[in-house]
Amino acid sequence: MSYDDVEIEDMEWNDELQAYTYPCPCGDLFQITKEDLKLGEEIARCPSCSLYITVIYNLEDFLHHTNNPPLEPSNQQPLTVA
Amino acid sequence: MEEDEGEKEAQQRIWSWGAGTEGQLGTKRLHDEHLPQLLLHQQPSLPSISSLACGGAHVIALTSSGKVMSWGRGNSGQLGYGEIVNNALCPKTVTSLDAYVITHVSAGWSHSAFVSDTGCLFTCGDGSFGQLGHGDYSSRCTPFKVSFFASQHVAQVACGMRHSLVLLQDGSLNQVYGFGSGKRGQLGVSKDKIKSINLPQVMSGLEDVEIAQIAANGDHSAALSVDGHLYTWGRGFKGFEDAHSPHCLNSTLNFRKATLGWNHALALTDEGEVYMLGGNHPGVLSDLQNMNPAKQIPDLREVNLEKVAGLDGIKIADIATGAEHSVVVTENGEVKTWGWGEHGQLGLGNTCDQISPVTVNCSQDLNEAASVRVYCGSGFTFALTMP
Numbered sequence: 001m002s003y004d005d006v007e008i009e010d011m012e013w014n015d016e017l018q019a020y021t022y023p024c025p026c027g028d029l030f031q032i033t034k035e036d037l038k039l040g041e042e043i044a045r046c047p048s049c050s051l052y053i054t055v056i057y058n059l060e061d062f063l064h065h066t067n068n069p070p071l072e073p074s075n076q077q078p079l080t081v082a
Numbered sequence: 083m084e085e086d087e088g089e090k091e092a093q094q095r096i097w098s099w100g101a102g103t104e105g106q107l108g109t110k111r112l113h114d115e116h117l118p119q120l121l122l123h124q125q126p127s128l129p130s131i132s133s134l135a136c137g138g139a140h141v142i143a144l145t146s147s148g149k150v151m152s153w154g155r156g157n158s159g160q161l162g163y164g165e166i167v168n169n170a171l172c173p174k175t176v177t178s179l180d181a182y183v184i185t186h187v188s189a190g191w192s193h194s195a196f197v198s199d200t201g202c203l204f205t206c207g208d209g210s211f212g213q214l215g216h217g218d219y220s221s222r223c224t225p226f227k228v229s230f231f232a233s234q235h236v237a238q239v240a241c242g243m244r245h246s247l248v249l250l251q252d253g254s255l256n257q258v259y260g261f262g263s264g265k266r267g268q269l270g271v272s273k274d275k276i277k278s279i280n281l282p283q284v285m286s287g288l289e290d291v292e293i294a295q296i297a298a299n300g301d302h303s304a305a306l307s308v309d310g311h312l313y314t315w316g317r318g319f320k321g322f323e324d325a326h327s328p329h330c331l332n333s334t335l336n337f338r339k340a341t342l343g344w345n346h347a348l349a350l351t352d353e354g355e356v357y358m359l360g361g362n363h364p365g366v367l368s369d370l371q372n373m374n375p376a377k378q379i380p381d382l383r384e385v386n387l388e389k390v391a392g393l394d395g396i397k398i399a400d401i402a403t404g405a406e407h408s409v410v411v412t413e414n415g416e417v418k419t420w421g422w423g424e425h426g427q428l429g430l431g432n433t434c435d436q437i438s439p440v441t442v443n444c445s446q447d448l449n450e451a452a453s454v455r456v457y458c459g460s461g462f463t464f465a466l467t468m469p
Binding site for chain 2: 010012023024025026027028048049050051
């Protein structure tokens with residue numbers, strides 16, 4: 001069972017891991033790569049435990065802007081999703 | 083009696099267990115521990131600790147003399163050493179705060195906050211959501227004074243995953259402030275959806291309430307009034323909407339302490355009873371279906387609030403919550419844990435989940451200690467004896 005549903009804009013790009021990350025309750029990070037996202041993968045896993053989250057994102061954003069990952073959350077324009 | 087005090091203080095015992103791959107257990111090892119590890123043997127020089135704050139994977143310890151030590155993950159500067167360290171395996175003093183007497187500390191997912199006896203607030207660590215309160219989104223590896231509160235007296239600070247709350251000492255108006263990520267309403271500063279703010283902003287909805295304690299974890303926030311009412315806001319607990327302003331729990335109970343997890347909260351009453359909000363989280367506990375098969379029809383005034391099962395007739399002295407686990411101490415100094423156990427955070431010698439409190443064997447008789455206090459990080463637990 002997915003631990004949580006997390007919007008991609010709430011995940012952080014981690015240069016070192018080359019992945020989008022989100023805090024896992026175990027203390028490690030849920031991770032998903034841009035390649036995974038381009039393939040339509042929506043599960044981000046934690047390397048330290050059995051938990052995973054479902055990533056909410058728009059596949060098209062990753063197919064068309066492959067070299068332009070979304071900015072850090074702090075620099076993003078506020079998005080209101082209806 | 084006087085002479086004994088020094089000796090007892092020297093004999094303070096500290097145990098840790100659970101997730102340990104960032105050095106957060108203070109055991110000088112980088113692996114999980116499924117049973118309580120007594121730190122005294124590893125840390126003979128550790129000074130007397132008056133309280134701990136445990137974050138995502140780091141620990142801030144406040145010594146009896148008002149000094150601060152830290153260990154665990156430090157990759158965002160949350161240890162306050164003045165440099166980025168991936169992880170620190172044993173306690174080290176935060177020397178930049180040496181000139182101050184620190185009275186209160188808090189640890190978030192990857193940031194830390196410190197309050198001095200003069201009411202100054204210092205923050206360090208990850209600032210990318212504005213959770214350090216310095217008016218920017220920069221991270222800092224040295225505790226930096228929050229100038230917004232320069233002319234006010236800060237009493238308490240509480241750090242969540244990506245936000246911070248501040249309680250001013252003056253019990254007058256405008257006393258609780260929030261900053262950092264506000265997407266789930268955890269700042270309580272506006273009815274509108276706020277992405278994040280990097281300067282403290284006063285909360286609405288608590289103006290007429292005198293607050294005794296604040297708490298933050300995950301995307302949750304809570305405050306306890308001096309007359310024992312519990313207010314929560316931020317991410318909604320199981321089955322509830324997010325709340326963008328404080329909601330007073332409609333209960334006749336008087337609470338004296340509240341702690342938050344990522345999907346639940348514990349509240350301790352004046353009588354030593356423990357109540358849980360949110361309950362065990364289905365993404366973590368697989369056998370949720372089997373829980374409370376003969377559940378009573380909840381009192382509508384206290385819906386969502388359940389008395390923790392299996393503690394009947396037992397007075398609880400202290401409570402703590404990790405992201406997905408809970409810890410209580412009985413008045414006899416017995417430590418009991420339940421919730422998610424995959425990293426050994428329940429200290430029961432295995433990685434099993436528990437749906438009700440189970441006694442932890444700390445391998446030494448705790449009854450002689452005046453009291454035992456417990457603290458939880460996201461996936462780990464500390465217990466210490468207080469002289």
